[in-house]
Amino acid sequence: MPMTLTKYQRMSYKWLGRFGERRANQHLQDALQSAHMEIRAGAYLSYVFLSTIIGFLCSLIVIVTFVFILLPLMGVVLDNGLVIFFLFMPGFIGVIIYAALLSAPKSRAKKRKKKIDVNLAYAINFISAMASAGVTPTEIFKSLSKQDIYGEVKEESAWIYRDVGLLGFDILSAIKKNIARTPSHRFKEFLQGMVVTVTSGGSLKTYFMHKADQYLWENRNQQKQLLETLGIMAESYVTAAVAGVLLLLIVIPLMMIISGDWNAMFLYILILIIVPLIHIGFAVVIRGMCLGA
Numbered sequence: 001m002p003m004t005l006t007k008y009q010r011m012s013y014k015w016l017g018r019f020g021e022r023r024a025n026q027h028l029q030d031a032l033q034s035a036h037m038e039i040r041a042g043a044y045l046s047y048v049f050l051s052t053i054i055g056f057l058c059s060l061i062v063i064v065t066f067v068f069i070l071l072p073l074m075g076v077v078l079d080n081g082l083v084i085f086f087l088f089m090p091g092f093i094g095v096i097i098y099a100a101l102l103s104a105p106k107s108r109a110k111k112r113k114k115k116i117d118v119n120l121a122y123a124i125n126f127i128s129a130m131a132s133a134g135v136t137p138t139e140i141f142k143s144l145s146k147q148d149i150y151g152e153v154k155e156e157s158a159w160i161y162r163d164v165g166l167l168g169f170d171i172l173s174a175i176k177k178n179i180a181r182t183p184s185h186r187f188k189e190f191l192q193g194m195v196v197t198v199t200s201g202g203s204l205k206t207y208f209m210h211k212a213d214q215y216l217w218e219n220r221n222q223q224k225q226l227l228e229t230l231g232i233m234a235e236s237y238v239t240a241a242v243a244g245v246l247l248l249l250i251v252i253p254l255m256m257i258i259s260g261d262w263n264a265m266f267l268y269i270l271i272l273i274i275v276p277l278i279h280i281g282f283a284v285v286i287r288g289m290c291l292g293a
Contacts, residue, residue, distance in 0.1 A: 012050035020046030034109035034183040048101040056094035109183040115152040116184035121215035123153040128208035
């Protein structure tokens with residue numbers, strides 16, 4: 001995998017490269033390949049370590065300056081508990097930076113997986129049409145690597161053709177390499193079936209047509225299930241976020257008036273905190289469902 005490091009990454013590798021190389025493992029390397037992040041595991045770990053150290057030191061300087069210089073100048077005295085809390089903040093920030101950067105390849109790979117699965121059925125239709133015209137697998141992947149409409153499937157095809165055209169692998173070896181690094185199980189299954197078909201002497205044209213029909217059928221079922229689920233979510237939203245809230249806004253003041261104990265605090269909490277959280281919760285769930293479809 002080619003290394004295209006930024007100046008900051010090169011600096012981090014120069015300073016912490018040996019430590020990063022010792023800590024690197026194949027699991028992280030596989031995640032970086034699945035995410036199409038063109039950097040070795042050792043170089044990426046050195047970048048993570050340096051970013052964590054810089055984040056820790058910068059937050060430590062800011063917090064020490066704030067707590068021990070600015071606040072005393074303003075005449076504010078913190079108790080020991082708050083001082084200890086502020087002094088723990090740089091370590092907490094450092095842990096967050098480390099965890100976020102270390103999990104970034106997996107998160108990016110998951111996003112790529114979703115994008116591949118969304119476009120896979122249509123890309124296989126393209127592959128099937130090319131195969132029906134008698135185009136070789138190498139030329140099919142070369143042509144697919146130029147079709148921006150297929151998103152991340154185009155990127156996967158570009159890597160397969162790169163292995164053939166630039167690195168000199170035969171097409172089956174290039175496909176096997178991509179099977180090992182692609183984050184999409186559906187694309188992995190498609191490529192594995194392609195290898196088996198070629199090695200067993202089967203017809204690629206027939207295989208592509210069969211897989212195109214299969215994935216289109218699966219896509220239709222997924223879309224149908226998504227629409228049904230969205231319908232249920234819409235009913236739940238109307239019940240919980242609209243009718244339920246209106247009922248509470250009517251019943252609670254009436255109960256307060258009847259009991260003579262008027263306390264508007266719960267109404268403020270309901271209107272300013274609970275209601276927005278309900279709407280945000282529904283929005284996040286529905287967005288996650290649509291992105292994962």
